Amino acid sequence: MTRLEEMVSHVHKLPAMPVVAMEVLQSMSGADTDIDALAKRIAQDQAIAARVLRVANSPFYGLQSRVGSIHDAIVVLGLSSVRSLVLAAAVITGLPGGRCPEFSQSRFWRHVLGVAAAARALARPLRRPPEPLFVAGLLHDIGRLAMMTIYPEELCGVLADAQTRDCTLVEAEFRHFGFDHSTVGAELARRWNFPAEIIDALAWHHDPARGVPGGLAGIVHYADAIAHALDLDGAETGQVPRLDAQTVDALDLGWEALNGVLTETRAGFDSFETLLG
Amino acid sequence: MDDTLTLPLAEVLPGTVLAAPVLDHSGAVLLPAGLSLTEVQLDGLRRRDVATLLVVRPEDAEARARKQERIRARVMYLFRHTADEAGSQALLHAVLAFRQETGQ
Numbered sequence: 001m002t003r004l005e006e007m008v009s010h011v012h013k014l015p016a017m018p019v020v021a022m023e024v025l026q027s028m029s030g031a032d033t034d035i036d037a038l039a040k041r042i043a044q045d046q047a048i049a050a051r052v053l054r055v056a057n058s059p060f061y062g063l064q065s066r067v068g069s070i071h072d073a074i075v076v077l078g079l080s081s082v083r084s085l086v087l088a089a090a091v092i093t094g095l096p097g098g099r100c101p102e103f104s105q106s107r108f109w110r111h112v113l114g115v116a117a118a119a120r121a122l123a124r125p126l127r128r129p130p131e132p133l134f135v136a137g138l139l140h141d142i143g144r145l146a147m148m149t150i151y152p153e154e155l156c157g158v159l160a161d162a163q164t165r166d167c168t169l170v171e172a173e174f175r176h177f178g179f180d181h182s183t184v185g186a187e188l189a190r191r192w193n194f195p196a197e198i199i200d201a202l203a204w205h206h207d208p209a210r211g212v213p214g215g216l217a218g219i220v221h222y223a224d225a226i227a228h229a230l231d232l233d234g235a236e237t238g239q240v241p242r243l244d245a246q247t248v249d250a251l252d253l254g255w256e257a258l259n260g261v262l263t264e265t266r267a268g269f270d271s272f273e274t275l276l277g
Numbered sequence: 278m279d280d281t282l283t284l285p286l287a288e289v290l291p292g293t294v295l296a297a298p299v300l301d302h303s304g305a306v307l308l309p310a311g312l313s314l315t316e317v318q319l320d321g322l323r324r325r326d327v328a329t330l331l332v333v334r335p336e337d338a339e340a341r342a343r344k345q346e347r348i349r350a351r352v353m354y355l356f357r358h359t360a361d362e363a364g365s366q367a368l369l370h371a372v373l374a375f376r377q378e379t380g381q
Contacts, residue, residue, distance in 0.1 A: 229372040240355050243364030256304045258371040
């Protein structure tokens with residue numbers, strides 16, 4: 001069995017996606033959503049509901065009165081925002097993380113939320129619906145969590161190696177395993193029946209030229225660089241990864257648009273950060 | 278206390294530090310925030326009919342310059358492997374301006 005085949009068989013033994021997250025993902029692709037039923041379903045998962053309400057009541061949304069229930073949150077913030085928040089909270093509470101000095105759980109999630117915030121901020125200038133962009137950003141590095149579960153010791157060594165060599169984690173992963181977290185993430189996304197555009201984003205966010213042209217991979221690729229450049233994960237030795245020039249050209253963001261994206265990313269990130277507390 | 282102040286161009290002396298970037302009509306940065314203005318640059322601004330500038334209050338200028346330099350050094354560190362690449366240029370300059378302006 002090759003290393004890659006071995007990885008795939010491991011991925012298929014990982015836990016299933018948290019049920020609420022699965023239902024939320026499904027409701028994104030369906031036209032009709034029974035809001036009452038979804039709200040009730042979300043409220044049953046106390047850990048997730050509490051995180052969502054905390055964000056809904058954060059200063060970012062500037063609401064006059066307190067949101068006390070998931071149902072109210074949907075009425076006030078809209079179904080799309082609440083779904084994104086639920087998915088974020090579900091992934092944060094539901095996926096096992098790793099334990100080693102080189103892997104910081106909070107830094108990982110700060111990075112992921114930063115990329116999600118940046119991807120969502122890109123929606124306006126790119127004239128796309130924000131929800132899939134946010135979701136793709138949120139899930140883009142789940143392959144890393146999967147690797148942490150499958151290969152805890154090896155991955156810790158790889159993280160240390162990346163520090164020593166001052167290279168990106170993707171480069172260090174590839175050097176050691178012959179594949180990286182984007183391959184693992186796409187495999188997990190297939191197992192969890194994610195929509196095709198999300199699988200594509202997970203698979204190619206470090207090599208967007210190979211993704212579907214005009215798809216989410218290029219947007220997550222750029223959002224990833226934004227999150228690193230704004231220091232959102234707070235990693236002392238962070239670095240902005242190489243940007244694919246053709247992808248950047250295709251996004252065609254002018255100075256003003258880019259400045260707006262940075263402002264919105266920062267504000268969005270500050271609000272989502274309350275999810276982590 | 279706000280550490281910036283708006284001055285008519287005629288009252289701005291060389292050595293004054295810009296608190297915000299000076300943009301041209303298309304929004305491109307002519308002079309970045311944190312720059313200590315020279316006579317030549319002030320001349321250029323006069324030729325462009327710039328009326329006022331947002332500058333750093335003189336007593337804060339030194340502290341501000343140190344902070345701007347810290348931010349610049351941090352951004353250049355983050356882009357240490359990619360600063361020269363075509364794909365990075367727009368983001369590098371936008372992030373530098375944004376972080377210096379917001380102080381984050």
